[in-house]
Amino acid sequence: LAKTTQPISMDSYEGQEVNITCSHNNIATNDYITWYQQFPSQGPRFIIQGYKTKVTNEVASLFIPADRKSSTLSLPRVSLSDTAVYYCLAPSVGYSTLTFGKGTMLLVSP
Amino acid sequence: DAGVIQSPRHEVTEMGQEVTLRCKPISGHDYLFWYRQTMMRGLELLIYFNNNVPIDDSGMPEDRFSAKMPNASFSTLKIQPSEPRDSAVYFCASSLRIQGAGNTIYFGEGSWLTVV
Numbered sequence: 001l002a003k004t005t006q007p008i009s010m011d012s013y014e015g016q017e018v019n020i021t022c023s024h025n026n027i028a029t030n031d032y033i034t035w036y037q038q039f040p041s042q043g044p045r046f047i048i049q050g051y052k053t054k055v056t057n058e059v060a061s062l063f064i065p066a067d068r069k070s071s072t073l074s075l076p077r078v079s080l081s082d083t084a085v086y087y088c089l090a091p092s093v094g095y096s097t098l099t100f101g102k103g104t105m106l107l108v109s110p
Numbered sequence: 111d112a113g114v115i116q117s118p119r120h121e122v123t124e125m126g127q128e129v130t131l132r133c134k135p136i137s138g139h140d141y142l143f144w145y146r147q148t149m150m151r152g153l154e155l156l157i158y159f160n161n162n163v164p165i166d167d168s169g170m171p172e173d174r175f176s177a178k179m180p181n182a183s184f185s186t187l188k189i190q191p192s193e194p195r196d197s198a199v200y201f202c203a204s205s206l207r208i209q210g211a212g213n214t215i216y217f218g219e220g221s222w223l224t225v226v
Contacts, residue, residue, distance in 0.1 A: 031213075032210065032213065034213065036215075043114075043218055046215070098143075098208055098213070102152045103152070
């Protein structure tokens with residue numbers, strides 16, 4: 001059963017850049033990698049999605065190497081409000097459902 | 111669009127009672143998901159529907175749980191009888207597609223269930 005692997009937790013300080021890497025060795029050939037953010041007492045919400053190379057939006061950047069077996073979410077200059085759980089989703093070969101792993105708990109301190 | 115709408119937001123019930131959670135997906139979305147979140151197990155997919163048809167219910171914990179989607183704009187998750195270990199946040203979510211670009215899942219605010 002293929003799955004994604006990401007660090008359980010990360011700590012950072014305000015103003016720093018944070019990079020969270022996710023491993024997805026068995027990603028389906030034609031599928032996209034999607035990252036979600038979840039604040040306490042809320043449902044997860046979409047941050048960014050990509051297929052290969054680099055994608056950037058107003059919130060984050062997503063770096064995907066050529067083999068697509070991993071991806072890195074980059075949050076520039078984090079603030080306290082970026083404290084949340086971050087999930088990486090990468091549909092696996094043979095799986096049509098989207099399963100969330102445990103995510104990465106990012107704690108941003110002053 | 112108002113997003114995915116769930117009700118109730120909070121429910122406290124006694125063990126053995128029936129619990130019904132309701133969901134209205136985003137209009138036009140073909141997929142509807144029910145997730146459960148607990149500290150111990152994280153975010154688990156219970157069941158999902160495509161065009162109102164249940165596709166994968168392998169995540170439903172046991173026969174006490176059932177889900178229906180009678181039409182494109184409404185779904186229910188029922189627990190009968192409820193047990194304390196069912197206490198969790200239940201999220202309903204919807205999406206246009208589950209593969210390819212634009213397979214974003216949109217979540218509701220969740221139904222916080224406490225079974226005492």
